[in-house]
Each structure stands twice: as structure tokens, then as C-alpha cells.
Amino acid sequence: MNLREILMGMDVHKLIEDFNLALCRAGARRQLLTEVEGYALSAYELIRPNAERVVYVSSGMHGDEPAGPLALLELIDEGILNEQVSWVICPVINPTGLAANCRDNFQGLDLNRDYFKKESKEITAHASWLDGLNVDFAISLHEDWESTGFYFYEINQTEDRPQRYERMVRAISPIMPMEKELVIDDHVVRERGWIYHENKPDEPKLWPEAIYLAMQGCPLSFTFETPSSLPLSKRVEAHKEAVRSALRMPL
Numbered sequence: 001m002n003l004r005e006i007l008m009g010m011d012v013h014k015l016i017e018d019f020n021l022a023l024c025r026a027g028a029r030r031q032l033l034t035e036v037e038g039y040a041l042s043a044y045e046l047i048r049p050n051a052e053r054v055v056y057v058s059s060g061m062h063g064d065e066p067a068g069p070l071a072l073l074e075l076i077d078e079g080i081l082n083e084q085v086s087w088v089i090c091p092v093i094n095p096t097g098l099a100a101n102c103r104d105n106f107q108g109l110d111l112n113r114d115y116f117k118k119e120s121k122e123i124t125a126h127a128s129w130l131d132g133l134n135v136d137f138a139i140s141l142h143e144d145w146e147s148t149g150f151y152f153y154e155i156n157q158t159e160d161r162p163q164r165y166e167r168m169v170r171a172i173s174p175i176m177p178m179e180k181e182l183v184i185d186d187h188v189v190r191e192r193g194w195i196y197h198e199n200k201p202d203e204p205k206l207w208p209e210a211i212y213l214a215m216q217g218c219p220l221s222f223t224f225e226t227p228s229s230l231p232l233s234k235r236v237e238a239h240k241e242a243v244r245s246a247l248r249m250p251l
């Protein structure tokens with residue numbers, strides 16, 4: 001992606017097509033969830049009957065956060081779906097936002113606050129698809145315009161394993177620093193760059209995706225956040241390494 005594409009928004013039809021080709025090539029089955037302003041909103045499933053866990057990955061929720069979908073596409077091209085788990089993936093949740101390089105969707109709705117009210121077509125369809133899944137481990141890829149380092153949210157309804165944090169730091173540190181602020185987005189960190197979030201929403205009716213997944217019983221989720229101020233290539237690299245590191249972690 002060149003600078004013009006970043007400023008103008010991505011070629012989202014091409015991005016959607018690239019994901020479709022890469023995911024179908026890797027053996028995933030496409031589900032068309034809905035269509036938004038001429039863009040297909042698709043999810044993909046690669047279910048392995050004897051797999052130990054179902055891993056869910058999402059990206060492209062906020063349209064001004066391109067590193068997530070770019071990292072996920074590279075990971076798929078590099079064979080991440082060969083990992084012997086079941087995969088469920090929604091790679092481009094907010095196509096109109098990505099096309100406009102804008103956080104919200106074309107109606108000005110923040111999709112990652114819409115999982116309770118479900119006012120948008122995107123989240124109505126996406127949540128309904130999630131309802132039919134039993135996700136064991138969820139990973140969501142995001143970016144932050146205010147931070148200067150990498151950080152992540154963990155919502156854990158299973159065993160607390162702080163060594164996961166240490167692994168994440170080891171994976172990310174060669175690429176970028178962990179976020180240094182001790183309060184991020186109104187949350188006091190547990191360790192540098194680690195928000196250990198309760199399984200309740202910050203605002204009662206503004207549920208993000210990770211809260212919706214927790215309410216459905218997903219035992220563990222990570223939301224990765226890279227700082228928009230760093231070069232895109234670094235942010236993509238950090239997301240890729242964070243996902244790879246998370247997959248290596250025992251549940």
C-alpha cells in the first residue's frame with residue numbers, strides 16, 4: 001500500500017478479493033454475511049473435526065486502522081491456516097470505513113461499540129454469525145492513534161497465565177516498544193502494555209466485539225493495538241508476530 005492509498009483509504013474491493021482468494025486457497029469456506037454499500041461482508045470457516053480449539057481472528061473493524069487486515073492477509077498467504085486448529089475469520093468487518101480511511105462506518109457508527117444495540121447492518125450480521133460458533137480463543141487486530149507503543153487487552157474467563165504476557169513482550173520487543181503509559185484508554189495497565197480487562201463493558205450499552213464474545217462464553221480473547229504513529233510496515237510486523245506468539249501459547 002502506498003501513501004496515497006493510506007490517505008485516501010484502501011482499495012477495499014481488491015482487499016476483499018485478496019482475502020477471498022487467500023482464504024479459499026487455504027481451504028476455508030466463505031459465508032456471505034451481508035452486503036454494505038456494494039461491498040461483500042464475508043466470514044470464513046475452516047473447521048477441523050479433531051482440532052483442540054476454535055480460533056477466531058477479526059480485522060478491519062475501524063477503517064483508519066489498516067495494519068490489522070494487511071497483517072492478517074500476509075499471515076494467511078504465509079500459511080498460518082496450516083496450524084492444526086479450527087479457524088473462523090472475519091477479515092474486513094468495516095469495508096466502508098476502510099474505503100474512506102475513517103474509523104466509523106458510512107453512517108458514522110463506531111462498529112466496535114455496536115454489539116449490544118446492533119444498529120448497523122454489519123454488526124447485526126456479524127453478531128448473528130458469531131452466535132453459531134463456539135470460539136475458544138479470539139484475536140482482534142486494531143490500532144491506536146494516541147499510543148506510542150504496542151499494547152493489548154486480555155479478557156480471560158479461564159486460567160490466569162501471566163507467562164503469556166512475558167511471551168508477548170519477547171515477541172514484540174524486537175519490533176517496537178510496549179506502550180509506556182500506565183493508564184491506556186482509561187484503563188490502568190497490569191503490566192506495561194497489558195490491559196487485563198474484566199468481562200464487562202466499560203459502557204453498559206456500548207459493547208465492543210471482545211465483550212460480546214466474552215458474554216457468549218469465549219474463555220480468552222486478545223485485542224492487539226499498534227500505534228498509528230509508527231511506520232505501517234512495523235505495525236504490520238508487530239501484528240503478525242503477536243498473532244504467531246498468541247497461537248504458540250497454551251490455553
Ligand SMILES: [Zn+2]
Pocket residue numbers: 061062065112142143
Ligand atoms: Zn480499533
